[in-house]
Amino acid sequence: MDVPTHSNPKSLSETRRSKSIPYQTATAFRRASSTPTIMTGDTQTTPRAPRSDNRRVQLLDAAARLFCERGYHATSMRDIAKAVDMLSGSIYYHFDSKQAMLLAVYAEGARRIGQLVDVAVERETDPWKRLEAASAAHLHALNVSHRDYAQVMIRTLPQDADGISAQLREIRRHYEAKFRRLIEALPLPPDVDKHYLRLLLIGALNWSHVWYRPDGDRPEVVARAFIRALRRQAAERG
Amino acid sequence: MDVPTHSNPKSLSETRRSKSIPYQTATAFRRASSTPTIMTGDTQTTPRAPRSDNRRVQLLDAAARLFCERGYHATSMRDIAKAVDMLSGSIYYHFDSKQAMLLAVYAEGARRIGQLVDVAVERETDPWKRLEAASAAHLHALNVSHRDYAQVMIRTLPQDADGISAQLREIRRHYEAKFRRLIEALPLPPDVDKHYLRLLLIGALNWSHVWYRPDGDRPEVVARAFIRALRRQAAERG
DNA sequence: CGGTTACTAGCAAACGCTTGCTTGGTTAAT
DNA sequence: ATTAACCAAGCAAGCGTTTGCTAGTAACCG
Numbered sequence: 001m002d003v004p005t006h007s008n009p010k011s012l013s014e015t016r017r018s019k020s021i022p023y024q025t026a027t028a029f030r031r032a033s034s035t036p037t038i039m040t041g042d043t044q045t046t047p048r049a050p051r052s053d054n055r056r057v058q059l060l061d062a063a064a065r066l067f068c069e070r071g072y073h074a075t076s077m078r079d080i081a082k083a084v085d086m087l088s089g090s091i092y093y094h095f096d097s098k099q100a101m102l103l104a105v106y107a108e109g110a111r112r113i114g115q116l117v118d119v120a121v122e123r124e125t126d127p128w129k130r131l132e133a134a135s136a137a138h139l140h141a142l143n144v145s146h147r148d149y150a151q152v153m154i155r156t157l158p159q160d161a162d163g164i165s166a167q168l169r170e171i172r173r174h175y176e177a178k179f180r181r182l183i184e185a186l187p188l189p190p191d192v193d194k195h196y197l198r199l200l201l202i203g204a205l206n207w208s209h210v211w212y213r214p215d216g217d218r219p220e221v222v223a224r225a226f227i228r229a230l231r232r233q234a235a236e237r238g
Numbered sequence: 239m240d241v242p243t244h245s246n247p248k249s250l251s252e253t254r255r256s257k258s259i260p261y262q263t264a265t266a267f268r269r270a271s272s273t274p275t276i277m278t279g280d281t282q283t284t285p286r287a288p289r290s291d292n293r294r295v296q297l298l299d300a301a302a303r304l305f306c307e308r309g310y311h312a313t314s315m316r317d318i319a320k321a322v323d324m325l326s327g328s329i330y331y332h333f334d335s336k337q338a339m340l341l342a343v344y345a346e347g348a349r350r351i352g353q354l355v356d357v358a359v360e361r362e363t364d365p366w367k368r369l370e371a372a373s374a375a376h377l378h379a380l381n382v383s384h385r386d387y388a389q390v391m392i393r394t395l396p397q398d399a400d401g402i403s404a405q406l407r408e409i410r411r412h413y414e415a416k417f418r419r420l421i422e423a424l425p426l427p428p429d430v431d432k433h434y435l436r437l438l439l440i441g442a443l444n445w446s447h448v449w450y451r452p453d454g455d456r457p458e459v460v461a462r463a464f465i466r467a468l469r470r471q472a473a474e475r476g
Numbered sequence: 477c478g479g480t481t482a483c484t485a486g487c488a489a490a491c492g493c494t495t496g497c498t499t500g501g502t503t504a505a506t
Numbered sequence: 507a508t509t510a511a512c513c514a515a516g517c518a519a520g521c522g523t524t525t526g527c528t529a530g531t532a533a534c535c536g
Contacts, residue, residue: 051484051531071398073311077522089523090486098522157448160309196463199449200442207441210395225434232470289505289510315496327497328512336496477536484531494521502513 056094058084064105064148072102072152072160102156103164109153110171113141117178127185128231131201134182136223138205143212144219154206176202192232201230294332296322302343302386310340310390310398340394341402347391348409351379355416365423366469369439372420374461376443381450382457392444414440430470439468 050056062083066075077098081088095101120137124130141150153172158165183198204226212222288294300321304313315336319326333339358375362368379388391410396403421436442464450460 048483048532053531054485069397071309071311071395073309074398076520078520087487087489088521089488089490089525092523093485157309159307160312192467193463196460197467199445200438200464200467203442203445203448204438205441207437207445210441211437222434225431226438229430229435229438229470230467232467286506286509291505292511314494316494325513326495327499327514327516330497331511480533480535482531482533485529487526487528489525491524492521495519496517498517499515500513503511505510506508 063101068148068151099161099164102161105152109149110175112146113150114175116141131182132223132227136220139219151209301339306386306389337399337402340399343390347387348413350384351388352413354379369420370461370465374458377457389447
């Protein structure tokens, strides 16, 4: 159930636009990519696949947990290293920098919530039911099944990491488009502002990490209450 | 218009429970308190009032601005000192620690939003209008008139400052009680869950710092849109 | 299949710099 | 004359990152 479902290295690297971004060494990039990028030069040696005891995932899990618990700036590379019983310098074999780790966690968080939402939405046909399912999946990822990764993705602001702010914004924009489409599909009277309906719902969902308690109502119950409050009876009947 | 309306030192110190908390020296506390606490000992000299060129407020303004822009952990005492053209060590004449500064900014933020909300609510009588006015005031403080202080108060989580987490929680609880009362007063059918109605609204309001743009709709417009979405037509007519 | 080679994954130790905070002394407002 | 307010200097600890090196693993070759 709670087994971490990491993306394979390929899909991770695909969130990156170009090899020229300065947050991963050529070596680390080659590692992360499943398709061995053989250079055009003739003296180039063919790269090798990651070893079976590769601890990149362990490292990312620890980073996600600590970034979630303490926040990015309050977590040191030594903290992360200690969590997986490693020396801080060794992290730099897997990641180019602390910011690169944050970006990786953030992207993985977006991928996980996105996947959960997609699966949940597919099962429904009614527009309101689809939105409710998406909300429940979002809440579930954020507070139950993928807390660490998802909360880093939700709570990290672009200004927290200057060098990768553009990437962070793009990832979030891409995710939120799902909700934009779901709300666009709602049968609403023309006097209802879809823009603010979206901001109202997403804001409430994202704020849930502050008040959500595992021993309280389950995500589906919360989602139903939220959608119920937004779904105006009059619009329904008309 | 944008003149900072700081609380006087007395009201600030009142948010503190006891003199024994370890985040302000005896000296700094005496400074902050308007009623000079004369000790029972006989050899005690009477303390003097703060000088007219006291820069405590300037310092707090700078801290609020930097905490808001970069976050608490990403801001150093030297950054704050530099912002008011001071040496970092000199800050410790006014505040006992970095955490004490955060607490002061946080408390002042809560005071300012609280005051704006109180004033706005007083002008209305209809329960829904009162809630809408409170929402507009909240949005206004958070994104326009008291951005720095208010955003620190909203965005800072208890786990960001271990030693003062209880105080932070208490201040926030006290503020949110205003919304609890406003929603309690709404004429709602019994099937509407007031608990989740509150979480929905407050979450959306607090998330506004992510998307609010000064050249977009004014806070009152946003608040009206939010309340409109929550105020179900059916309930209104019944 | 055994040996050689190539390279992954990590250790150990440091680099230069920044951190929150302290202390002793000085100046200027009251 | 008193002392609020600040400076100058520095402390120990911690920061992100780099470097030189090596043990162990996997792919290849005869």
